[in-house]
Amino acid sequence: MTTSHWLRQHQFTTHDITTDILIVGGGYVGLSTAYWITELNPELKITVIDRSFCGAGASGRNAGFLTMGSASFYKGLTLEWGVDKAKQVFHFAAESLELVHQHILKSSPEIKFDRTSSMTLFKSEQNHLKWQNNLFDPNEFNFKWKETSGLPTSLQNKFFGGYEALPEYKINPIPLLASLKKRLENRKVQIIENSSVFQLTPDGATTEVNSVKAKKVVLALNGYFPQFHSSFSGAIVPRRAQMLAIEIEEEFDCPSLYYDPAERVYWRKTQDKVLVVGGKRLLDEAGETGDFEKISPIVQKGLEEYARQELGLNFKVINRWSGTMGFTEHELPFIGRLEAPLEAYMIGGFSGHGMGLGFRSGKEMAEVTLGMKSESFYDQFKKPQFKL
Ligand SMILES: Cc1cc2nc3c(=O)[nH]c(=O)nc-3n(C[C@H](O)[C@H](O)[C@H](O)COP(=O)(O)OP(=O)(O)OC[C@H]3O[C@@H](n4cnc5c(N)ncnc54)[C@H](O)[C@@H]3O)c2cc1C
Numbered sequence: 001m002t003t004s005h006w007l008r009q010h011q012f013t014t015h016d017i018t019t020d021i022l023i024v025g026g027g028y029v030g031l032s033t034a035y036w037i038t039e040l041n042p043e044l045k046i047t048v049i050d051r052s053f054c055g056a057g058a059s060g061r062n063a064g065f066l067t068m069g070s071a072s073f074y075k076g077l078t079l080e081w082g083v084d085k086a087k088q089v090f091h092f093a094a095e096s097l098e099l100v101h102q103h104i105l106k107s108s109p110e111i112k113f114d115r116t117s118s119m120t121l122f123k124s125e126q127n128h129l130k131w132q133n134n135l136f137d138p139n140e141f142n143f144k145w146k147e148t149s150g151l152p153t154s155l156q157n158k159f160f161g162g163y164e165a166l167p168e169y170k171i172n173p174i175p176l177l178a179s180l181k182k183r184l185e186n187r188k189v190q191i192i193e194n195s196s197v198f199q200l201t202p203d204g205a206t207t208e209v210n211s212v213k214a215k216k217v218v219l220a221l222n223g224y225f226p227q228f229h230s231s232f233s234g235a236i237v238p239r240r241a242q243m244l245a246i247e248i249e250e251e252f253d254c255p256s257l258y259y260d261p262a263e264r265v266y267w268r269k270t271q272d273k274v275l276v277v278g279g280k281r282l283l284d285e286a287g288e289t290g291d292f293e294k295i296s297p298i299v300q301k302g303l304e305e306y307a308r309q310e311l312g313l314n315f316k317v318i319n320r321w322s323g324t325m326g327f328t329e330h331e332l333p334f335i336g337r338l339e340a341p342l343e344a345y346m347i348g349g350f351s352g353h354g355m356g357l358g359f360r361s362g363k364e365m366a367e368v369t370l371g372m373k374s375e376s377f378y379d380q381f382k383k384p385q386f387k388l
Pocket of ligand 1: 027058061062063066196198222228324353355
């Protein structure tokens, strides 16, 4: 980003801000980081700035699956990093879900969540054999195989069986973000929306209308990292994901979160007759790269066909939308220090899995930022090496 000569000369009435730690980006990850910093050191003055509003990015646009694992299949993780590290990644995610349950969900009656399971479904025995070893080690985690007779009645004639993982959470992400935001405000965290940070300086950062004096800065920018600074280009790739909401005509019993790995589709119910379906981005992989929201007719058609043909549903489309994810090559996030004009950190690159991993990752970022840890959990995979 840039600012014009005229804007720079103009004396805005907006006051400059002084804070201990500035967090740039008010999505689930930035807010979780602020939550944990205030939890670990309530004395610090924390400011969160979002260029739009908290939840304007992927955090307010996702499917609301709070699930274990990572963006990569378990098998892929074991081949790349070995079994121990693959297990650590899964345990990290499970801990994230447990923490968000204990700290936020349990004590927020306004968040209507389901403590439920996810089911990874297979159409046929061959399909199962092809995928089962890719997904997880059933002996290690709480995954249970369910034959077709153990599936909800609506799915029995459609799927051969599936693996169930639990406990996981089905949520509406907006009340979750609102609850986090309210907790932060109660802790006197300053949250500034509609203000874009575009540059780090030796004593903080600048927005278009003021400067923020901060001792430390944390960037939580998801797919917008390369937009903020070219140093992130190529290492964090913005990819679009499409979602479709349909109102279904018949009863369709599906209480959990569902994933069909062969078709790369996931779905869940929101209200009684509303189903949210996502995935199929590989139908338009080249078109779905970019950091702005738009509908992909190809992907949306693929999602509709899946709901009609594979799930056998009759429906009316009630909404279509998209969101931006930040992908890394190794599909695991970067959490660590940056080379910058001041003490600065980054947390991002969740590769489409940030709702599952975000809360625990915010804790990791807080501990690193506060000097309680010299390395983050994710440094063992790849350390962030970015110079701003
Ligand atoms: C359609 C879709 C479905 C998904 N489904 C799931 C799911 O079911 N489960 C799951 O685990 N994950 C899911 N994800 C991924 C998940 O939503 C993200 O990983 C997660 O929300 C990332 O959170 P974040 O806070 O890092 O990013 P964001 O929510 O994108 O927040 C980044 C924030 O930075 C702000 N910003 C950007 N530039 C600036 C700037 N210069 N100055 C100030 N602010 C700035 C933006 O306004 C934005 O609010 C999905 C993603 C999409 C798009």
